[in-house]
Amino acid sequence: MATVFGEIVKTISDYAIPVIILVIICYGVFKKISLYEAFVDGAKGGFEVAIKIIPFLVAILVAIGMFRASGAMAYLISAISPLTDLVGLPAEALPVALMRPLSGSGSLGLVTEIMKTHGPDSFIGRLVSTMYGSTETTFYVLAVYFGSVGIKKTRHAVPAGLLADAAGLIGALLICKLVF
Amino acid sequence: MLNYVWITLMLVAIVVGAINGKLPEVTNAAFEMAQVSVNIAFGLIGIMALWLGILKIAENSGLNKILARAIKPVSRRLFPDIPPDHPAISAILLNLSANWLGLSNAATPFGLKAMEELQQLNDKKEVASNSMVTFLALNTAAITLIPATILGVRISLKSTNPAEIIGTTIFAGICATTIAVTAAKILEKLPIFKKDLLPEGDVASTNTDAGE
Known part of the structure; x- marks a missing residue:
């Protein structure tokens, strides 16, 4: 059942980009606008946007990189684990939960390691897979998106993003306990 | 913050x-x-250049207004500050759709285009608007129909059913998205997050501890 669904969704994703481009071009032709000129005009902005995010990315990624290298994560884990033990989160999954909003590659490394040790079809393997798939690297997204337009005061973006991450992680734990 | x-x-x-x-x-x-x-x-x-070029075609032909009008009933509630047929709406729609399908190469350019459009509607250029935060909350909580990266890892580790986590991932994504919208909408009304939006004169006295 899940495999069939996976196949369907994969087909959609293979076709999505060509279809989007096709529709946009056809409608442009239909409206008789100058497509080539419009494309080049729009594409000019690509360089500027990419360059604008550099300072914001450096600020966030350097801070997260230093934090990870210092070994501070271990202290954070031992401080929070009594709480997560209460809700029944396996101890090995807690580092994934804490790492996920900070670093995509870091959390993927942890998830891979857990699945190598316990097997991808173990409960914890399925749990960390679900946790990884249902949340985003919140701080990276905030840095890139706000950075691209020069926003410095992010207001409630950090708490809203982290609450959403927490909800995703709790949702993952609940549904995995129910299904697997 | x-x-x-x-x-x-x-x-x-x-x-x-x-x-x-x-x-x-x-x-x-x-x-x-x-x-x-x-x-x-x-x-x-x-x-970025590729997608900004493609999006410019959609903008000049008026296609993005048609897209925006199609999701007006939803966008009006989520983003009350954005005019219903504004190009920001179609860029947001494209970004979230790309996220759902796991098309990360297209999602970021669409998202950055959306931020650019939202910034044009923003009065204070260094302060995030309510619509921006709602959009980013939706974005970081995005439901993923194809968690491509994790499926790849599971296949490489010889899982007997790599795709069995798709259903649970979608459920967890729905939880995250629900809380994302709720949190963004409630938090935007709190005084500590509202004060950065006030005109300069009113802010001067509180500016030193802004964000906490």
């Missing part, structure tokens, strides 16, 4: 690094990540 997160990460990294005797690693991480940041940004240039 990001300000305090940043200060905490930096100070904790140096102090704990010193206690753990890991200061050389901390220094190396700083230099390495600075380089990684530039590589990420440079890697975006081509793909």
Whole structure:
């Protein structure tokens, strides 16, 4: 059942980009606008946007990189684990939960390691897979998106993003306990 | 808020690094990540140019207004500050759709285009608008129909049913999205998050502790 669904969704994703481009071009032709000129005009902005995010990315990624290298994560884990033990989160999954909003590659490394040790079809393997798939690297997204337009005061973006991450992680734990 | 997160990460990294005797690693991480940041940004240039070009065609032909009108009933509630047929709406729609399908190469350019459009509607150019935060909350909580990365890892580790986590991932994504919208809508009304939106004169007295 899940495999069939996976196949369907994969087909959609293979076709999505060509279809989007096709529709946009056809409608442009239909409206008789100058497509080539419009494309080049729009594409000019690509360089500027990419360059604008550099300072914001450096600020966030350097801070997260230093934090990870210092070994501070271990202290954070031992401080929070009594709480997560209460809700029944396996101890090995807690580092994934804490790492996920900070670093995509870091959390993927942890998830891979857990699945190598316990097997991808173990409960914890399925749990960390679900946790990884249902949340985003919140701080990276905030840095890139706000950075691209020069926003410095992010207001409630950090708490809203982290609450959403927490909800995703709790949702993952609940549904995995129910299904697997 | 990001300000305090940043200060905490930096100070904790140096102090704990010193206690753990890991200061050389901390220094190396700083230099390495600075380089990684530039590589990420440079890697975006081509793909950004491609999608911004395609999106310009959609803009000139009026296609993005048609898209925006189609989702008006939803967008009006989520983003009351954005005019219903504004180009920001179609860029947001494209970004979220790309996220759902796991098309990360298209999602970021669409998302950055959406931010650019939202910034044009924003009165204070250094302060995030309500619509921006709602959009980012939706974005970071995005439901993923194809968690491509994790499926790849599961296949490489010889899982007997790599796709069995798709259903649970969608459920967890729905939880995250629900809370994302609720949190963004409630938090935007709180005085501590509202005060950065006030005109300059009113802000002057509180500006020193902004964000906390």
